Structure formats: structure tokens, C-alpha cells
């Protein structure tokens with residue numbers, strides 16, 4: 001019975017997303033027409049559909065999906081209980097002010113309590129919260145908070161460095177400037193994270 005209910009739920013979700021893409025495509029076609037572009041041009045005629053698909057299935061996909069499951073493993077007496085740092089995880093997100101991308105790298109550090117995390121999960125969590133209109137400060141905080149709760153960690157520190165296309169290709173047009181944001185949850189020593197990055201020759 002549960003399975004049947006699940007299948008129906010899945011079908012409803014698929015139907016909703018299809019409808020959403022159709023609506024976005026129609027709205028975007030109006031924007032293109034307002035710009036004076038020829039919607040019959042073979043190069044442009046599928047652009048409204050492409051943009052709708054890109055927003056719903058890719059760049060804003062985190063709005064319509066569940067957060068990733070975090071695989072963890074218990075710590076035994078041989079396992080390090082010290083700081084774990086996963087550095088330079090690349091990501092791209094969408095600035096919610098101008099709908100331009102911002103792209104960069106994140107470093108996730110945590111101090112485990114009784115479990116360690118599957119390493120790839122830091123990147124999955126980052127991708128999940130990046131896949132929606134964002135500001136860099138919120139993205140940084142959401143990743144830190146989610147991992148802190150899911151890992152029952154003693155502490156989590158997330159550092160994000162990114163370049164914003166809204167500052168590169170429009171507005172002030174400052175190529176090469178990047179923004180660094182940090183978020184700390186629980187008890188973790190920022191200096192210790194910096195020392196371990198130094199050890200790895202990163203700073």
C-alpha cells in the first residue's frame with residue numbers, strides 16, 4: 001500500500017514539475033518577445049524551454065528536492081577524533097538579486113562527536129543548498145547548520161570563497177574580486193582549521 005502511495009506521490013511531483021516548466025517557459029518567451037527577439041528563429045525558438053528546464057532541473061533544483069542523506073560511520077577506538085577538513089569543493093550557485101551565477105570553492109571542517117561522515121556528503125550538501133537563488137552568507141550558514149545537526153558534530157566551520165558575476169559582468173564590473181564568508185556552529189577552533197590548511201600548503 002505504501003508503495004502505491006509513493007508511486008502516486010512521485011507521479012504528482014513529476015506532473016507539478018512539468019507544469020512548472022511549461023509556465024516558466026511561457027513567461028520567459030514573453031521576456032524574449034519584449035526584448036524584440038524573434039521566437040521563430042531556429043536558434044532561439046527552444047530557448048524558453050531550455051531556460052525552464054535549466055532552472056527547474058538544475059540551477060534551482062534544490063527548491064524541489066529533499067536534502068541528501070548523510071551517510072555516517074561510527075568512531076571506534078582507532079579512529080581519529082580530531083579535526084576533519086574537506087577543502088576546495090567547487091560549486092556554482094545563483095545570486096538571488098540579479099539571477100547571475102556566483103561560483104567558487106568551499107571548505108568544510110568539522111570536529112566529530114561519535115560519528116564520521118562519508119566525505120562526498122559535504123559536496124552533496126553544498127550542491128543542494130547552492131541549487132537555488134542564494135546569497136553567499138545564507139549558503140554558508142545553511143551548509144554549516146545542516147551538517148552540524150546531521151552529524152551531531154561537536155563543531156562545524158564552513159568557509160566559502162566565490163566570485164559573483166553580478167559584480168563581474170554588470171554593475172561595478174570588478175573582475176577578479178572574490179568574497180569570503182564563514183559560518184561556525186558549535187565548538188570548533190577557527191585557528192586550528194587555518195593551521196591544518198597551512199599544513200596542506202593551502203594558506
Ligand SMILES: Nc1nc2c(ncn2[C@@H]2O[C@H](COP(=O)(O)OP(=O)(O)OP(=O)(O)O)[C@@H](O)[C@H]2O)c(=O)[nH]1
Nearest residue numbers: 095096097102134135136137164166167170171172
Ligand atoms: N551580501 C550579499 N550581497 C550580494 C550577494 N550577491 C550580490 N549581492 C549584492 O546585492 C546588492 C544588490 O544591490 P542593489 O543596490 O539593490 O542592486 P543594484 O542597483 O543592481 O546594485 P549594483 O550591483 O551596485 O549595481 C549588490 O550590492 C550586489 O553586489 C551576496 O551573495 N551577498
Ligand SMILES: [Zn+2]
Nearest residue numbers: 095097098166
Ligand atoms: Zn549578485
